[in-house]
Amino acid sequence: MNHRHLLPNEIDLLVDGEAGFGVAPLRAHVAECDECRARLDDAMIVVDALEALPHFAPDSRLAERVMAQVPVFVPAHVAARDSVSRWLPTARPARAAAAVIGTSVAGLLTLAMVWLASRGDAVVFATGLFADRLQSLVLGTARDVVVSVFGESAMATLQASGTLGVAVLVLGFLGTALGTVLALRRLATASSRRA
Amino acid sequence: MPHALDLANLPDADVVALALEGREAAHRELIRRYERPVFSLVFRMVRDRELAEDLTQDSFIKVLSHLDRYRSEFKFSSWLFKIANNVAIDHLRRRQLDTVSMDGSPHATTPDAVMASAIELSDSSESALEEMEAKELGTAIEQAIARLRPEYRSCILLRHVEGRSYEEIATTLDLPLGTVKTYIHRARHELRRALEHTRE
Numbered sequence: 001m002n003h004r005h006l007l008p009n010e011i012d013l014l015v016d017g018e019a020g021f022g023v024a025p026l027r028a029h030v031a032e033c034d035e036c037r038a039r040l041d042d043a044m045i046v047v048d049a050l051e052a053l054p055h056f057a058p059d060s061r062l063a064e065r066v067m068a069q070v071p072v073f074v075p076a077h078v079a080a081r082d083s084v085s086r087w088l089p090t091a092r093p094a095r096a097a098a099a100v101i102g103t104s105v106a107g108l109l110t111l112a113m114v115w116l117a118s119r120g121d122a123v124v125f126a127t128g129l130f131a132d133r134l135q136s137l138v139l140g141t142a143r144d145v146v147v148s149v150f151g152e153s154a155m156a157t158l159q160a161s162g163t164l165g166v167a168v169l170v171l172g173f174l175g176t177a178l179g180t181v182l183a184l185r186r187l188a189t190a191s192s193r194r195a
Numbered sequence: 196m197p198h199a200l201d202l203a204n205l206p207d208a209d210v211v212a213l214a215l216e217g218r219e220a221a222h223r224e225l226i227r228r229y230e231r232p233v234f235s236l237v238f239r240m241v242r243d244r245e246l247a248e249d250l251t252q253d254s255f256i257k258v259l260s261h262l263d264r265y266r267s268e269f270k271f272s273s274w275l276f277k278i279a280n281n282v283a284i285d286h287l288r289r290r291q292l293d294t295v296s297m298d299g300s301p302h303a304t305t306p307d308a309v310m311a312s313a314i315e316l317s318d319s320s321e322s323a324l325e326e327m328e329a330k331e332l333g334t335a336i337e338q339a340i341a342r343l344r345p346e347y348r349s350c351i352l353l354r355h356v357e358g359r360s361y362e363e364i365a366t367t368l369d370l371p372l373g374t375v376k377t378y379i380h381r382a383r384h385e386l387r388r389a390l391e392h393t394r395e
Contacts, residue, residue: 012380046386049336050355058234059248063226066255067219074217 006036015043207271215262222259229272230255233279236352240283242341250286254279273367276357280349280368287345339389343382350375351382 006014010026030036059065074082089095116123147155158165202210202224210228213221233254238247257278258265265274340348349368353359361379365372 008380008384009376012376012383015383042387043383046336046383046390047355049390050351050386051358053336053356055231055235055356056238058230058251062230062234062248062252062255063223065252066226066259067222069256070222070259072217072219072222075215078216 005033006030006039011036011039011043014040015047208267211262211265211267211271214259225259225271226255229275232357233275235356236276236349237279237283239337239340239352239356240280240345240348241286246286250282251279254282257282269366270363273359273363276353277367277369284345284349335390336386339386342389343385347378347382347385350378351386354379
């Protein structure tokens with residue numbers, strides 16, 4: 001028998017249930033030494049008492065209280081994926097059919113793009129024509145709106161002020177719209193927090 | 196998206212990934228898994244039920260609001276315990292609430308508040324005598340834990356109540372492994388001395 005009693009850290013190794021090569025002699029010593037066995041038993045009483053301690057349960061409304069204060073954001077890519085998956089059929093054959101149709105449509109569109117690209121002059125001409133018509137339509141509508149709301153004099157002032165005046169007017173309109181949206185959003189957030 | 200029933204079978208890392216995708220059910224699943232261990236740790240640190248409820252709530256709000264900062268090479272539970280422990284330790288430092296009573300919160304001002312904050316222990320021992328002895332030992336060890344230094348208390352609770360390894364505790368508490376071993380050794384020693392009278 002080894003007459004050296006176990007050191008505190010050696011008792012800890014046994015308490016922790018270590019099973020390494022160096023632990024076997026410690027176990028052998030404890031088996032033969034009453035004093036070390038008593039120290040180990042004392043240590044094990046503490047550990048057993050600790051491990052028998054129960055978990056306490058918090059209030060059952062903890063999850064609700066936490067979730068009321070945790071902002072849950074759905075990232076854009078997840079929202080897009082969810083939207084796509086909502087439109088896709090769930091059955092496997094229907095999904096296969098949707099894939100075939102989607103591939104066919106994409107192929108036809110690609111062919112159409114290649115055909116248009118090979119006729120570059122015609123595309124540029126058609127695009128220019130469309131842009132001109134769109135521009136005159138937008139400007140005409142805007143003029144009609146200004147004249148009907150503010151009168152001819154306002155239109156004359158606007159025309160006199162040139163591009164800068166139009167730019168200031170458009171920026172003013174956008175700023176007011178943005179400010180209104182932000183104010184409404186803040187109001188909605190505040191009222192939902194209060195609720 | 197997996198149903199609630201499936202969520203219960205997923206590992207933490209997968210539930211965290213779903214929570215990061217904005218799934219509220221995944222957030223709730225993480226709370227369901229860890230509300231008891233976290234509350235127990237915090238309660239045994241601060242010894243005040245109402246306060247422990249608030250600190251547990253704060254811990255979960257911090258964790259779930261900053262899930263994007265979670266590093267997946269660590270266990271989610273270690274990160275959660277780290278935050279809960281820091282919240283409890285910060286509170287103890289602010290209030291200097293190192294030693295407290297099993298009989299109720301030292302901050303309770305009315306008899307009802309004292310009763311509400313007192314720790315109740317339950318045990319499933321078979322005989323009345325065993326139950327009484329176990330309760331006595333359980334009460335004694337709860338009192339002894341309450342008298343430990345907070346850093347010893349965190350280590351010993353994580354080791355023996357939560358069953359964490361020394362390495363996990365070192366990671367959770369941001370302490371060197373040797374320090375964790377020392378704290379646990381000293382905590383066991385102090386608890387052994389505190390429990391000596393119950394065995395006499």
